[in-house]
Amino acid sequence: MNNGAGKRINGGVEEDDDEDDVNGDLDAWERTYTDERSWESLQEDESGMLRPIDNQALYHSQYRRRLRSLSSTAARIQKGLIRYLYIVIDLSKAASEMDFRPSRIAVIAKHVEAFIREFFYQNPLSQVGIVTIKDGVANCLTEIGGSPESHINALMKKLDCSGDSSLQNALDLVDGYLNQIPSYGHREVLVLYSALSTCDPGDIMETIQKCRKSKIRCSVIGLSAEMFICKHLCQETGGTYSVALDESHFKELILEHAPPPPAIAEFAVANLIKMGFPQRAAEGSISICSCHKEAKVGAGYTCPRCKARACELPTECRVCGLTLVSSPHLARSYHHLFPIAPFDEVPPSHLNDPIRKQKRNCFGCQQNVLDSGNKPGLAVVCPKCKRYFCLDCDIYIHESLHNCPGCDSFRHSKAATAKED
């Protein structure tokens, strides 16, 4: 890779001086090579042969770094699990630029859709609303609510961009809406900002202070370059500011906002919320639901306090105002409370040790650990139950399953972990 890059520079300087002049009108096939920089995806192995970079190992090391940083910062158990998030999407002229392909707004729309689904998966009791900025004016596209489909449908219909962008107008609007939510909720704003300027009617610093006072956590993802005012906003309100380099980076940045942030004690008042756990009615029953005011046949949920019928959970009873949830909704958040420890990497020498031969298979999927890569040593071990896992299972266990199969399948280790806790 170094050779390739070096040769190109040397070549440019010594032999083909005229090549720089014609660089502007390269042939299409030449341009693809310069754009993609395909030589960067090669690496040299021990014997000097070129081979593609081992993406799996790279991916895994990235993932482990992320896991470690998460576990160090999120040592405390408190998380803001009930979130009220407004997504502010900049639909100014800058959003129609084509530096992201096919355009910034197309990329934003695609990933906002994925984000909203992921958000509701990870925060089942939270709510989202969408605000757009267009022609210097902020508009509320969807009211804050809990149904992913309605947000996505509304967003996909309004994707034309024009005019300037105004951060202040958007923040003022959102601030007004978020002041109405209950005190136990975490107020958050996620701004996806394409423009390089903000065209405001008043003093934006006052607006930022106002957001700070109403305890709104503002985060910004920029699509062009870093802006002072965005950074200032995020610093003042405790949010994060990041600028996307390319599409995959943007995706990564936006999905980072899906897991609940650590709760800041002063931001939301801890409270006990009265909730109802309705029973699912029998399949064939007919009744009028309180949400659509229509007679419906079949499944529904009955409010335990006033016996009104609701079609979907989670919701708020239209008659008595009781928050209705099903216990699986709550249980979906419990893995944030009881996270599993990151696994330790196993030195390769351990795997070749004949005494540990029986441990060469991944405990989860029974795959031979030595087979997963050409090189031995790509294995991890759970610090509690000392079972070996392959890298794929490691990622699956920490990202999706949130259970250690080893710890769960031994009663003794279970008792031990309970004591530790």
Add this chain to the structure above:
Amino acid sequence: MASAPSKLYADDVSLVVVLLDTNPFFWSSSSLSFSQFLSHVLAFFNAILTLNQLNQVVVIATGYNSCDYIFNSASDLNRSFENGRMPVMSSSLLQKLEEFLIKDEQLSKGEPEGRIKSSLFSGSLSMALCYIQRVFRSGALHPHPRILCLQGSPDGPEQYVAIMNAIFSAQRSEVPIDSCYIGAQNSAFLQQASYITGGVHHKPQNLDGLFQYLMTIFATDLHSRSFIHLPKPVGVDFRASCFCHKNTIDMGYVCSVCLSIFCKHHKKCSTCGSVFGQAQSEAASASDKKRKTPET
């Protein structure tokens, strides 16, 4: 086996991961003996494997102290065909099962008498999901996986969080969890697992006909399920149990920070340690439109 690669892994090829409950505390009190149960189940495995020659069966034993893989038809298949026997070699499966049971029993030595004799369902479910992820990784063409739980022991409340995690992970990767409960009282965990993941839950009334129940309900592949009438859930119990007394409640208090459930108003959350404000939680939970809330 290698013939007709285009028809390889059509939509009716299944991978069935069976979680076999081997809890000795349950089987010693059951009306159906473990050996009778095994004869039903082994015939069922053979039936699945002969329905389609690409079908695969993986058996994971769920014991009282441990869980382990005891059979995988993909690795044992060739040998059995040479002998001209049925695909599931009862001898190799039974041998592994016996080894497992002896090991499981040894682990329970010196263990104080527990209160609830539940099996380690969460462990075997997690292992099954890891195995299924490996099948998903193996390429675009793979058999359609599903999990079948043959359980008799009562639910272990301490496994609640782990089981729910596994259920949601299965739901996310679209793996249905079928469950056949052969114990006395019905299992809320299995009911929820099957309901959430879109699997079938059934509790046979007459255990002597277990093989017929297994064949008619659980042998159908996922593609054919849309054409047949499978037993519908009678109603799923979504009520929660509170963290403080383990009571089942239909109305309760939830900590806004960690979502722990309590049946009474507490001053401090026992899970996350948050101190609750004095504010009327009742009024706060009601939306601003609904000022008037009934007295509770």
